[in-house]
Amino acid sequence: MLLAHLIVLALATGPAQDAAAEPQEVLSLSVGVPHFTKELVLPGSLLEATPTTIETPLILRVDSASPHGTAFRYDLEFYGLDPGDYDLTDFMRRVNGSDTSDLPAVPVRVASILLPGQIKPNPVRNGPLPTMGGYRTTLWALAVAWLLGALLLWRGRPGRAASGDQLESQRAPTLGERLLPQVEAARAGTLTGAERAELELMLIAFWRQRLELGELPAARALEQLKAHAEAGPLLRQLELWLHSPNAAPEVDLGELLAPYGSQPGGSQPGGSQPGGSQPGGIRSGGIQPGGIRSGGIQSASSPGEAPGP
Amino acid sequence: MMERGTDAAPDFDNSAHFVQAVRERIATVVVGQDIVVERLLIALFTGGHILLQGVPGIAKTLLASTLAKAMELDFARVQFTIDLLPADILGSEILDQRTNEFRTNRGPIFTNLLLADEINRAAPKVQGALLEAMQERKVTIAGEALTLPAPFLVIATQNPVEQAGTFELPEAQLDRFMLLHRLDYPTPDEEREILKRNAALGLQRQGAGALVQTEFDVIDETPAGSAEDIIQAMQAVLSVHVSDTFVEHVVELVNRTRNHPAIELGGSPRAGISLIKASRARALIHGRDFVTPEDLFALAEDAILHRLRLRYEALADGLTTQLVLQELLADMGASPSTTGRALPEAGGEEDARDAMDTPQNGAILASDAV
Ligand SMILES: Nc1ncnc2c1ncn2[C@@H]1O[C@H](COP(=O)(O)OP(=O)(O)O)[C@@H](O)[C@H]1O
Ligand SMILES: [Mg+2]
Secondary structure: OHHHHHHHHHHHHOOOOOOOOOOOOOEEEEOOOOEEEEEEEEOOOOEEEOOOOOOOOEEEEEEEEEEEOOEEEEEEEEEEOOOEEEEHHHHEEEOOOOOOOOOOOOEEEEEOOOOOOOOOOOOOOOOOOOOOOOHHHHHHHHHHHHHHHHHHHHHHOOOOOOOOHHHHHHOOOOHHHHHHHHHHHHHHOOOOHHHHHHHHHHHHHHHHHHOOOOOOOHHHHHHHHHHOOOHHHHHHHHHHHHHOOOOHHHOOHHHHHOOOOOOOOOOOOHHHOOOOOOOOHHHHOOOOOOEEOOOOOOOOOOOOOOOOO | OOOOOOOOHHHHHHHHHHHHHHHHHHHHHOOOOHHHHHHHHHHHHHOOOEEEEOOOOOOHHHHHHHHHHHEOOOEEEEEOOOOOOHHHHHEEEEEEOOOOEEEEEEOOOOOOEEEEEOHHHOOHHHHHHHHHHHHHOEEEEOOEEEEOOOOOEEEEEEOOOOOOOOOOOOHHHHOOOOEEEEOOOOOHHHHHHHHHHHHOOOEEEEOOEEEEOOHHHHOOOOOOEOHHHHHHHHHHHHOOEEEHHHHHHHHHHHHHHHHOOOEEEOOOHHHHHHHHHHHHHHHHHOOOOEOOHHHHHHHHHHHHHHHOEEOHHHHHOOOOHHHHHHHHHHHEOOEOOOOOOOOOOOHHHHHHHHHHOOOHHHOOOOOOOO
């Protein structure tokens, strides 16, 4: 095959000038199939491929060119796009812009493998349409699902009023809900030490929320609470009850906790609670504020020595 | 349960007078800064060291000097600089030329009240030497261990760490301070008063020339209180009642710092001990013989903040320990307790109780190593 081409090309190049009238064997190619031609000698100065346009029926590329006496030797690559007979030299021009009419013809036949008259492939037959809609429908479905999910998340956020009962049971109890049983337990005198501590913190937090002091630093907020007409006296009472070593008998726990619970506070003075052998509601409720006792100063054996063991 | 009333009352009255006298004395020189004065007195009454932090020029040095001079106590001031050596603070052994014998030269640390000014300007090794002496209350010179005088209190000042030319003290070193108080700028009213007072200062002749006076020159050096007043106040602090409920609050708070997701290093037991000690002194200063949550909330930042370290991710998110602690404090009570219902048995908190549960008649002072 290659050998045959070489023969064709040799015929085309060698005695081309004088044998122009002789019938040439023409290279035949299929549309779109590339062909490589090596060592083709063409007379005259250096040639290059003519730039192609959208209409060019044959694409030619000069892979390499090297001097060959007064001529040049070319490696070419080309393929035809439209069926027909062509001359390769029509697709070349001189680099120096001079005339190419002195070039011998290098004929190429580009043939189509399609049936005669059929220049287009068979028409596409209509297939059955997918039932679940197309790409557009899928995108819409996804968008709706995403929006629904976002909506659900938003609705389920803590602090949002949850409409369903099932949501109600899942969320953490609010401060008010935690406070109520503790207050009841405090009235009944059944709080442990740790629970009493938590109760105090909850009451402080309760008043902070109620008076909307959440923005202030905790220390400043407590200062303001203590100065508040309603909260102040109550919190001070609470402090006496929980922290003072000797003021407890004067604290009326029922009155103190009245604003927080549903029970009427004043009607349940501590002293009337079961087990009340001492005056004062707190102790009779079984609550004995304990605490840290004091240390003392050990006099140093000589002045100028550090205290302590 | 200790009995109070008859025998403890005089302590409290005397201490109240003493506190008032000191406050008035400081107010003659320093305008405002009442909270800082309170914190300095807390340090003085509990023997805990205090670090004042703030930008230059807001009277940190002036305050510490005024307090120190109002006390009948030995006072020394060391200005920390980059070229300061440990021996400049602690002392050294020197050769006496006349007798040809080595003699121990005690450094300025041998005093009752040491003002370590701008402590973060010194190299870390020098800081370390001072902080170690603060902890041990002892200095070793030429192999000889010398005990520091009693009381021994360090009032240190430092510029915020962003300031150029400073060496940041790591948490482990900061932990030796019972309190770290952050000073604020004066209010506009206070600022006006500061400017007026400064403008009213006169000239001071010196030799053939004269100098314009500063506030430092008008500090009254007669003591506002005696050493005995301080001892009585220290004693009174130890008789301030700390309820179980208060201990619970402290345990809860410290525990929350340890469990917070943004905090890498939470409060140590020492943080809790410091908080309770400082709260007792604050109660005394406010005329109470028992501590309340007010003391806890007021002192939490000073006692705990400098012992916390944030996680890297939290830092990258722009959080500060201050923000996190504020959030923790605001959340106390608003969210359920983290310590459980039972009284905790953990070692750290026991320490806090042990330290203060010493029987009064045992005449032993709770260890001061805070
Ligand atoms: N609250 C204040 N009361 C009185 N003077 C003040 C006050 N704040 C600042 N000053 C003035 O600022 C000066 C600087 O004080 P200083 O103690 O040296 O500051 P710091 O040690 O914080 O850098 C003081 O000498 C005084 O003139
Ligand atoms: Mg200064």
